[in-house]
Amino acid sequence: GENVEQHPSTLSVQEGDSAVIKCTYSDSASNYFPWYKQELGKRPQLIIDIRSNVGEKKDQRIAVTLNKTAKHFSLHITETQPEDSAVYFCASKRGGGGNKLTFGTGTQLKVEL
Amino acid sequence: GAVVSQHPSWVICKSGTSVKIECRSLDFQATTMFWYRQFPKQSLMLMATSNEGSKATYEQGVEKDKFLINHASLTLSTLTVTSAHPEDSSFYICSQKGWAGEDTQYFGPGTRLTVL
Numbered sequence: 218g219e220n221v222e223q224h225p226s227t228l229s230v231q232e233g234d235s236a237v238i239k240c241t242y243s244d245s246a247s248n249y250f251p252w253y254k255q256e257l258g259k260r261p262q263l264i265i266d267i268r269s270n271v272g273e274k275k276d277q278r279i280a281v282t283l284n285k286t287a288k289h290f291s292l293h294i295t296e297t298q299p300e301d302s303a304v305y306f307c308a309s310k311r312g313g314g315g316n317k318l319t320f321g322t323g324t325q326l327k328v329e330l
Numbered sequence: 331g332a333v334v335s336q337h338p339s340w341v342i343c344k345s346g347t348s349v350k351i352e353c354r355s356l357d358f359q360a361t362t363m364f365w366y367r368q369f370p371k372q373s374l375m376l377m378a379t380s381n382e383g384s385k386a387t388y389e390q391g392v393e394k395d396k397f398l399i400n401h402a403s404l405t406l407s408t409l410t411v412t413s414a415h416p417e418d419s420s421f422y423i424c425s426q427k428g429w430a431g432e433d434t435q436y437f438g439p440g441t442r443l444t445v446l
Contacts, residue, residue: 249433251433251435258442259439259440260423260437260438260440261437262437263436266433306374310433312433313432313433317364317376317379318364318376318435319376320373320374320375321373322372323372323373
């Protein structure tokens, strides 16, 4: 089955700096890659996603890049703010409504003042 | 997106009892819902895929007789933890696809289960 590795497990940055979280997947048939943000005790919330037919997607301070050849995808957060502090999960999935998401192990991001 | 609710948000029960958790789709007819379990400081682990009108598909290692799933309508899936034990204490979260397409999944607020 699919395996998703995520690094780093913890990341501490100063407010205003950029943060980068990287994931690697194993299933070459995966074609959908979402990123979720989860605050303590709350639900994971979708913040951005990318499909395998594009290499980069951006939404304000958040961007995701995908390298299909290397099976890598990354989350980039610029101008970090304290409210960005949370656990971030990457995931991958084959296309189709019945196919399951496989999650990475998560990254605890802490944005310090 | 999609609006997904769960009930209860938290529950404490005695060892050996059964607990039912409801997952409702408030604005979307979900033929498929997913049930996850998340232990503290760990990732989300898929337990089963809930299919409306048919049997759920369980992930390897998940006991189907212990975690009963019923998806009787397009807006409601239930997870019943039978004969709960302290090791079943966890955060249980459901998800479903939404208006953005069949790949995108939206999560319920989760149910914190504590078994004494």
